[in-house]
Structure formats: structure tokens, C-alpha cells
Amino acid sequence: DQQVKQNSPSLSVQEGRISILNCDYTNSMFDYFLWYKKYPAEGPTFLISISSIKDKNEDGRFTVFLNKSAKHLSLHIVPSQPGDSAVYFCAASVGAGTASKLTFGTGTRLQVTL
Amino acid sequence: EAGVAQSPRYKIIEKRQSVAFWCNPISGHATLYWYQQILGQGPKLLIQFQNNGVVDDSQLPKDRFSAERLKGVDSTLKIQPAKLEDSAVYLCASSFRGLAGGNTGELFFGEGSRLTVL
Numbered sequence: 001d002q003q004v005k006q007n008s009p010s011l012s013v014q015e016g017r018i019s020i021l022n023c024d025y026t027n028s029m030f031d032y033f034l035w036y037k038k039y040p041a042e043g044p045t046f047l048i049s050i051s052s053i054k055d056k057n058e059d060g061r062f063t064v065f066l067n068k069s070a071k072h073l074s075l076h077i078v079p080s081q082p083g084d085s086a087v088y089f090c091a092a093s094v095g096a097g098t099a100s101k102l103t104f105g106t107g108t109r110l111q112v113t114l
Numbered sequence: 115e116a117g118v119a120q121s122p123r124y125k126i127i128e129k130r131q132s133v134a135f136w137c138n139p140i141s142g143h144a145t146l147y148w149y150q151q152i153l154g155q156g157p158k159l160l161i162q163f164q165n166n167g168v169v170d171d172s173q174l175p176k177d178r179f180s181a182e183r184l185k186g187v188d189s190t191l192k193i194q195p196a197k198l199e200d201s202a203v204y205l206c207a208s209s210f211r212g213l214a215g216g217n218t219g220e221l222f223f224g225e226g227s228r229l230t231v232l
Binding site: 036043102104105107 | 155156157158162207220221222224225226
């Protein structure tokens with residue numbers, strides 16, 4: 001039962017353009033969402049998060065949008081840079097307390113080309 | 115600040131053998147997680163500790179997997195006996211106080227231990 005889905009396994013974007021990575025979830029109890037970035041042979045690193053009380057959160061070139069009615073979130077990277085090439089994981093949890101656990105999607109591999 | 119340390123980075127064993135992975139979290143982080151990431155999938159939580167107590171081990175295959183966190187710092191994850199389907203990267207992560215730690219609720223991951231079971 002895949003509760004967090006990233007239906008695009010890969011995405012290729014030109015440098016300077018916008019990258020849009022999508023994520024869908026099925027568990028309506030999820031109320032906290034995060035994006036992680038993973039380079040080869042490294043552990044995932046936190047990128048940005050959003051609580052369900054918001055519909056947008058921005059941090060520099062990264063913006064996450066949340067559409068609760070559609071159970072959909074997206075990560076926008078503008079402008080895309082070659083260093084953004086990595087696997088991006090969407091993750092969700094019920095609450096953000098000490099007992100909360102993350103459910104991850106399968107990841108989207110982003111390649112930013114010159 | 116030192117990150118999450120894991121060892122070994124790579125391990126190759128035959129099925130039915132045993133293996134152990136070690137994790138040293140970031141100093142002061144009370145919550146420690148072990149995740150299993152099979153190729154092509156997202157990380158799956160195996161066990162979560164709060165200090166040295168288990169918060170969640172619902173997805174840990176307890177007939178072959180065990181984990182402990184003595185003294186609430188380092189942790190070890192053991193697999194005995196290993197099966198072919200255990201081939202994966204085992205990720206350790208820590209956080210200050212669960213997902214609400216710090217300002218953004220992030221987990222800090224180690225580089226992972228890649229297990230190949232032949």
C-alpha cells in the first residue's frame with residue numbers, strides 16, 4: 001500500500017528553467033510534508049517542509065505547494081542549476097511530534113542539463 | 115557539527131549469515147531511526163527510538179531483525195539470518211526531538227550501509 005506516490009521516476013530540465021516535482025498521497029491523516037534530496041552514495045538531506053495549515057512554503061529557489069483537497073504537493077525549483085541533479089523524495093507524516101514517522105515516496109531523479 | 119556516522123559502508127554476505135550495522139547519531143539528538151531502502155524504492159522505517167526506548171517497530175521483521183540503543187546514544191541493527199530480499203541500503207537518521215526538532219522538523223541521515231546478500 002503505497003501511501004505516498006511519486007509517479008515520475010525521472011525528470012530532465014535545462015539549466016535556468018523551472019523544475020516541478022510532483023507527489024500524491026492517499027492518507028488523509030497526513031498533515032506534515034517534507035522534501036529530501038539525495039546524491040549518490042550519500043544519505044538524504046532535508047530540503048523544505050510544509051504543514052497542512054499552509055498551502056505554500058518558500059525557501060530561496062525552492063517552493064513547495066500543497067493542495068489538500070487533491071492530496072497533492074509539488075516542489076518547484078527556480079532557476080534549476082546543475083547541482084540540483086539528484087533524487088528527490090517526498091515524505092509525509094501524521095503530526096510532527098516525537099512519535100511521528102515519515103512515509104517516503106519512491107523518488108524522482110532530476111537531471112539538470114546545461 | 116559532526117553528522118550521523120554509520121559503519122560499515124558496504125557489506126556482502128551469503129544468505130543465512132548474520133550482519134550488524136552500527137550508528138552514532140548527532141550529539142544531543144534524542145530520536146534515532148533505522149530505515150531500509152531497497153533499490154528503486156523510498157526509505158521504509160524499520161524502528162524508531164526515543165532515547166533508549168522503542169517508539170515504533172511495527173515494520174521491523176522481528177523474526178530476523180533486532181535493534182538496540184544502549185545508553186540512548188549509539189545503536190546497532192542486526193540481521194540474523196539474512197535473506198536475499200534483505201539486500202538494501204540501511205539508513206540511520208537522528209533528530210533533536212522527533213520531526214518537530216529544530217525549526218523545520220528535519221531528520222539528519224547518515225550515508226548508509228549497503229548490504230548485498232548472495
